[in-house]
Amino acid sequence: MHSADISSRALRFFENRGHTVVPSAPLIADDPTLLLINAGMAPFKPYFLGDVPPPYPRATSLQKCVRTVDIEEVGKTSRHGSFFQMFGNFSFGDYFKEKAIPFAWEFMTTSAVDGGLGLPEDKLWVTVYLDDDEAERIWRDEIGVPAERIQRLGMSENFWSMGVPGPCGPCSEICFDRGPAFGRDGGPVANDERYLEIWNLVFMQSIRGEGPVKEGYPILGDLPSKNIDTGFGLERMAALLQDVPTIFDIDTTRQILDLAATLSGAKYGASVKNDVSLRVVADHILTSVMLIGDGVTPSNDGRGYVLRRILRRAVRMMRLLGSNDPVVHELVAKTIQVMGTAYPELVSEHERIDRIAVAEEAAFVQTLKAGTTIFDLAASEVRASDELILPGDKAFQLHDTYGFPIDLTLEMASEAGLSVDETGFRELMEEQRARAKADAVRRKTGGHGDSGVYRDLLALGPTEFTGYTALESEAVIRGLIRDGERVPAATEGDLVEIVLDRSPLYAESGGQVSDAGFIIASGADLEVLDVQKVARKLWIHQVRVRSGEVTEAQNVLAKVDPEWRIGARQAHSGTHIVHAALRQVLGPTALQSGSYNKPGFLRLDFSWTGALSQETRSQIEEVSNLAVRRDLPVAVEYMPLRKAREMGALALFGETYDEAVRVVEIGGQWSRELCGGTHVSHSSQVGPLSLISESSVGSGLRRIEAHVGMDALQFLSAERALAVSVSDLLRVPTNEIADRVSTLLSQLRDAEKEIERFRAVHRRQQALQFVNDCEAIGGVSVVAEDLQDPATGDDLRSLALEIRDHMKDRPAAVVLTALADGKPIVVAAVNEQGRQLGLKAGDLVRTAATVLKGGGGGKADIAQGGGTDPLATAPAIQEVRRVIGSALAP
Missing domain, CATH: 3.30.980.10 (Threonyl-trna Synthetase; Chain A, domain 2)
Known part of the structure; x- marks a missing residue:
């Protein structure tokens, strides 16, 4: 049974039972507590919370979802994917366990000819929450599931939430026994690989608070009504019905995987390592296409970072598989071909999706080149210090600044005979996540943090917006809110939120900022500072009471600043x-x-x-x-x-x-x-x-x-x-400014070239003079000098190389110091004959930099460093001469 057939059967089955078919919402969540839609019920969250009256009592949908918590597990297990489709049927206070359980059982066990999935009843097991006697009774007495095939599980397995504050409730799962080939018997409690969960019924009745994702979070209270959220992951169900070992082998994803195998030359099924990489590519390309299709673009934070990370992981995996050519263009085309029937918007947006994905691939290829250079430098510094561990901060820099995947750093370190301080890296990552979590908490403050106050006000009806046709409206104050709590009144100097029954002031949305204006009451004057929406229906006016006092239920006049x-x-x-x-x-x-x-x-x-x-x-x-x-x-x-x-x-x-x-x-x-x-x-x-x-x-x-x-x-x-001002300075009419500036720039470039020519002549003369005055130490011609004139790092490097080139006929070492913007710099250069005698430029730079109270390093032939003590350049040169003498002493 193809994936499209499974989803259409499910939607049709529940539509025939009074459910409204609702199209998938975009992956970009309309929810301050969620980065991306990660559950089928997420678009219905306002209905479950009671923030918005549901437009229908029952609904059914096939929802696009992205979940990246377990991204490192993608491809390694049979059922971890970053993109998945959740089928669900939902009740908003209409029915509860007594109908939800029979609906699920009927659809799964009804024959395929009659519109169901045709699963054999004797292969199905059921789990319920620890104290859910009602659910067990329905399964046993009404559905007829034998008691020995009903098991109880704890909160981490059978109590559902989205992982963030919001709706939650006990679960009941339906599992399919795949047989002894998949492990020992004993039911889902004993083996969740053999007894595969295929349907989850959530009896949504509570609200959870902040806390761990799975268990240990507080239950804050009951939802306004008992609701139902049940359903199944389409990919997992397809794998079962198509009798394939993983979700990557189903009729849709396997097509993308096979193309990745063709493009890379890797054979699927030949090795565990290659199989994992091919699954990651198929999953991540699919996820990337769906995200870009819904308007996400690659960036370094938020949703854009999620997209960038998974798309770059896919490109990296293709390179590990042996493909060094651009591959994203073809993989995107195949993905849109595979998913376009279910999501036709992908077809119409093909060109845009392709352009963004291909550009990100090209950018990452450059990142790989730059990151490789940075890694090589860091690895050289580690070896030069006689260490074998790449510091965690270096690995984090590669990851955070250059977008270098940690698995790539680990692999390259291993190839270089080094290990990585993963503990230090993880600690820095955890600090970054903590900062991100703190930001998220701040974002949530305007979300459902005080939803109870707003829910009570919303129960009185939505705010009527009159601003399309009027700039002022008479209104009644429905509520005054200070610090998340209702207050009866506000007086001069107070900063409060006001909810009106009607308002002409535009609430910020759709990119447009909120209106500026005033609220006038008998004996009171309020300045409107901001207007926001709650649940898209309640206007929240943030105001400063400039004079007088206002109270709930008071009549007021709300006015928009007309110029604004x-x-x-x-x-x-x-x-x-x-x-x-x-x-x-x-x-x-x-x-x-x-x-x-x-x-x-x-x-x-x-x-x-x-x-x-x-x-x-x-x-x-x-x-x-x-x-x-x-x-x-x-x-x-x-x-x-x-x-x-x-x-x-x-x-x-x-x-x-x-x-x-x-x-x-x-x-x-x-x-x-x-x-x-x-x-x-x-x-x-x-x-x-x-x-x-x-x-x-x-x-x-x-x-x-x-x-x-x-x-x-x-x-x-x-x-x-x-x-006009520039025209006066250049003494030309305004229409000739561009020509005059172009002429001046050309003259400036010519002057710079002439200056550089004189500098090159001067540098050559300097170099010859230094060569003539060089000192012989242990059979090596040594130029170790402190320049008296200020110089840039590039100047010093060029002079050192010029001197070294004039001594190709003998072992030679050059070490120069100078001041750049008042700070000491040092450059060392050693030719091939000098290196054969054991001299290394990096060692000489570190010797000088120690005296200069700084640091530096580089390769054996050329190295550069600096310090903080401008008075130490001459002593640094003396120390270099001493170290060279000691190194070359017989």
Whole structure:
């Protein structure tokens, strides 16, 4: 049974039993406590928590998930994968154990002809939580599972949570007995390889707090209602039904694996090491394609770092398998071919996905080269100090700064006869994770930390937003919140949060900052500092009470600063215009992947791999301003999400949309996007639009910044003033500035070349003089001098090599010191004959650097170092002469 058949059967089975089929949410989680969607129930979390009323009592879905906690285990076991698809059926207070258990059993044991999976009942075992007598009774008395095939397990196995604060509850798992070939008997308690878990029923009824992932965390209380979250991992079920040994051998993933084997020349099944590498490649390429498809781009933090890490691991594995050629392009194409039927958006985004992935592969190849150089230098320093262990901080630097995988560092160290201080490396990694966790905790503060307060207010109904048509609205204060607690009143000087029943003030979302404004009450004046949403339905106004006192249930007047709103509308409509201009100039794959706009300013991130030329930037600016001049109408229409997508409306990656969406059009089809922001009514109201910068913000991601309206005029005015000032300095008209600067730069380059020519002549003369005055020590011609004139490190190195080259006919060693910006530097160079007598440049530099109170090192032929004592250059040279004499003494 193919994977697609399994998922379609499951969705159809539960749809026929009153469940609404819900499409997979994007992998980018709409949840401050999650980096990526890691469970099938994650998109429904607000319904389980009671933060948002569920739009349906029952749902079923096949959800894309990414989990990287066990990334090191991928490929080593039969069922660890970073990307997986979770089928689930959900009840939001509608039914509980009494229906969830029969539904699961019926679907699994109903014959394939009748729409089920056709699993034999005598192969199925059941586990329940330690004290869940009710679940055991249903399994035994209503379903008919023999008591000896029902086992109880503890919290780490049979109590579910997402690993972070939120919904949780006891589990009941259904396991399939794969037979004696997979291990000893005794049920799931005895052997979870033989008795494979294939379905998990979560009886979601509690809320957990902070604590360990698996067990030992506190239970904070009950959910508003008892819910059901049950389902199975599609890949694991497919492996069972297709009778293949691992999830990498199923009908989808195996196609990617086979291509990786072909491209690398490795044979799958020939060795454990190669098998693991091929599985990692298949899994990681699949995960990368799904992440990029949902708008994630490689970066050094957050989701982007997850993508970068797994994509680079895949490239690294291909190189270990013997492939030194670019491979990502073909692997991405195969992945999209395999997964495109289930996720057609991958097909339409093929070019963008490929471009980002290929660019990251190319960047990593350069990283490998740079990292290898850094490793070689670090390894040389370790050997020079007579050590055999690469320090943990060096391994961490390779990992953190250069993106060098630790397994690669370990492998190269082993090849070099060294080991790695893994303990030190892990400690530094743990410190980094601790910092990241602290940041995550700070991010969560605005998430569900005080959800109980907001949940009570949300129960009174969502905030009605009136700001699309009005700049002020009469309203009633529903709640006052200070430090996460409801308070009855607030007085002058207080900083509090206010929830109103209706508000004209825009709450920050979709890249648009919140409105500035005021709330006026009888005898009180409040300044609005920020407006945020909770559960996308409750407006939270952060205010400072400037005078008077306000209380709950008081009537107020909420007002938007009109000048602020004008600028905000111009910037947000300007963002849509620039996005449309980008697509017109660069093509449809230049899709927005993030934005930020505030009055007079906009910033737009978009998928693209190379810098834009000045000509291209000018084109984008011209197309944008032509759209402004054409006075295009701006229209807003509400419609079902499906219809909006059919019309070609663009959605921002990572955003979550309701079934009814707001579509904003500028000039009809010219710009059509899903958007909840405030906009002008005609494009001419945006005013002039001036691009101020275009830059890279990550691999495959560019950023454009622009001013609009009066800010654009002020920017252009400042640019004009600067041009006039430069014109006066150069004594040429403004239209000749570029030519005049070009001429000056050409003259400057010519002058620099002439200076360098004189310096080379001087250096040659210096070198000859030093050669003529060289000292013979133990049969070696030695030039050991402290230069009196300041010099750069490059100057000193060039002079040392020049001197050494003039003494090719004999053993020679050169050691020079000088001051660079007031600090001592030292360079040593030893020719082949000198090295044969036992002299090494690195040793000589370390000798001098010790006297200079510094350090240094390098290779045997050339080395460089420095120190902190500017008065020690002459003593350092004397010590070098002494050490050379001792080394060459008979």
